[in-house]
Amino acid sequence: MDDAYSEPEPFDPAPARSAAEAEWRFAAPRLILVEWHDAHADWHNRVMADELFAPPSYLPKEGVEALACPCGNYKQLTVVGSWGGPLTLQCPCSSPFRATSDAPWAVNVLKRLILWHSDATSELRQLNDLIIEHHTAHHIYRDRVTDLVDNSAATSTAHDLRALMHAPIPDNNLLPLARAVARREERETRSMRLRRALREVRLTPEGRRPRYAGGPLTRYLIRGMTALVDSADRDLILTEEGRRLLDTIDRVTMDVCQHDPGGLGSGS
Template sequence: MDQIVIDRWDSGTADWNQGVANDLWGETSSYRHATGAEVLPCPGCGNHQNLIVEGCWDDPLTVLCPCGDVLTTDPDRSWSPANDWGRNVLKRLILNAADPTYEARRLRPRVVECHERERLLWSSPLGCYRMDPEDFELAVAVDLDASDLGAALTRALKPALPERHGGLPLTLVLLHVALALRDPLVRDSEDGQRLQDAVREALGDFRTWGAQGVAR
């Protein structure tokens, strides 16, 4: 595989943020995103390309590197079934291998979820709506009229991969959308078009709501 991209919560970054919060002179600009997209590396040499994935459905994830090192995620799922990321990644890779358009079907609900969550906040009768500046700036930066939405997202996001790319939920899902749309089988499929329509609709509303600032 070219690369395996996962979203990971980083405890070290969370500790950093807690230190900023505890510092009376700390500034919010010092906060870092605790969750980010990362390229899964070989634990031995750090390589993240030409990896071979092994395993069957519901197996732990096993990744073989050309250097000969092997990464196998924890086979014991009893300690935290909800955080069994290795099996979840392997299932996603199996489904994508069987049908690349699965990635579009997987990501569209995440885009819709971000859209609906923001809609609920915007329509709140409390009248104190403020869109996160990061989300608003991203929505404005994406060229929604571009024929190649994946390329437009990439230009706006400026992905840091293979370095860690931290961000809010909207940033991370759009990063995965941009990666998925690189594949013409995804981009030109019916599911891919639905995904792009959902992104354009969400970002169009975010521009409107963010510009209004306070919900009526």
């Protein structure tokens, strides 16, 4: 289901060598996380949001998960394709599968992987910018909700109230992730802390294809954390871009813990 996935366009242009090479072939990162969306769950959640006589029971409607071969394997995949072309992944089971022929999300995934193969820090820079962008949007929305709660409906404009009524359902996955990242256990390195946090918020058990739920900010935090801890021998967490991304993740998650309803700042 091609329309079940999405992927933002990479910020960086194509590597220079791509003009001379028609096709790329290289080992993929340990996980290729892509954004998934569940239209049925989205419809269900909107119905629940309008329910007046029963407590809402929301379903995960979006998040990130690892791309996998139809055989179920999501590790040791080989990326094959040209810049701007369809994405093909070769599985160790020897059954090549084409993710799609023309879906924009797959083309963008291939571009992202080519950039990662040429310069792994390019993805760290993009994720850092995306986290900052969506944290800013989250901060603006949170402040607006706080203002409306602090002021009575009589002092709020009809436009403000309509905007709040039709705002997206809050991301209930963000605060648990932020709490998991912010918690520091004894003798735990920053890399170990990120790995633990990812295990705690994962929807699937160990050994199954990794899947996480959450809105844009949660998704990019998880992708950033995964990129840092799954860099194998590249030691991306020690690069300048890695340290900057790590600092951004810590700063954003601490802000969520301190200021979001139910966070550390509210006494919970």
